Amino acid sequence: SQTIHQWPATLVQPVGSPLSLECTVEGTSNPNLYWYRQAAGRGLQLLFYSVGIGQISSEVPQNLSASRPQDRQFILSSKKLLLSDSGFYLCAWSGTGDNNEQFFGPGTRLTVL
Amino acid sequence: AQKITQTQPGMFVQEKEAVTLDCTYDTSDPSYGLFWYKQPSSGEMIFLIYQGSYDQQNATEGRYSLNFQKARKSANLVISASQLGDSAMYFCAMREAFNNNDMRFGAGTRLTVKP
Numbered sequence: 009s010q011t012i013h014q015w016p017a018t019l020v021q022p023v024g025s026p027l028s029l030e031c032t033v034e035g036t037s038n039p040n041l042y043w044y045r046q047a048a049g050r051g052l053q054l055l056f057y058s059v060g061i062g063q064i065s066s067e068v069p070q071n072l073s074a075s076r077p078q079d080r081q082f083i084l085s086s087k088k089l090l091l092s093d094s095g096f097y098l099c100a101w102s103g104t105g106d107n108n109e110q111f112f113g114p115g116t117r118l119t120v121l
Numbered sequence: 122a123q124k125i126t127q128t129q130p131g132m133f134v135q136e137k138e139a140v141t142l143d144c145t146y147d148t149s150d151p152s153y154g155l156f157w158y159k160q161p162s163s164g165e166m167i168f169l170i171y172q173g174s175y176d177q178q179n180a181t182e183g184r185y186s187l188n189f190q191k192a193r194k195s196a197n198l199v200i201s202a203s204q205l206g207d208s209a210m211y212f213c214a215m216r217e218a219f220n221n222n223d224m225r226f227g228a229g230t231r232l233t234v235k236p
């Protein structure tokens with residue numbers, strides 16, 4: 009069966025510090041991978057998605073970046089965090105067919121102080 | 122443009138009763154998929170049910186069913202025989218075939234099941 013991991017689970021970082029959140033998927037090959045952010049009490053906003061190693065598509069301009077160094081690894085990064093980067097970050101994967109549901113990781117709660 | 126609209130910020134239902142969570146969507150793509158997710162307080166997003174735009178019958182998964190009215194562009198989630206564990210945020214989402222990596226989520230509905 010497929011599983012998706014995210015770490016860390018929670019993170020408190022000062023403004024201006026760097027960020028690295030990691031997501032890994034097990035039990036599947038060549039998944040589509042996604043990073044979402046959820047502000048408190050809000051819906052999900054798609055940040056990045058990837059259809060393959062080294063292939064990253066950005067949905068919104070921001071100070072965040074994403075990388076996919078391996079087939080089942082997806083990393084969300086920032087060189088300098090802003091207060092507005094606080095939120096709940098969710099990684100998800102899906103198959104490559106049409107209308108496949110996305111399966112989400114447990115999330116990382118980021119607080120920027 | 123807002124693609125998914127959930128007009129109920131919060132809903133209450135008595136245990137063992139049924140509840141309907143509303144979702145309307147907007148698309149010009151004839152091929153799309155509609156999804157419902159549950160997010161308990163732990164934060165994980167749990168996939169519940171899927172409806173394809175060409176599906177002739179409403180989707181059902183256990184106590185969950187999707188009331189799909191294509192002409193009205195609505196995809197309401199019906200939960201039958203509510204349980205205390207159903208208390209959570211519920212999100213409606215849509216993915217269009219022309220850009221099937223972009224899943225748009227509604228703002229969510231917080232469901233509280235009363236004992």
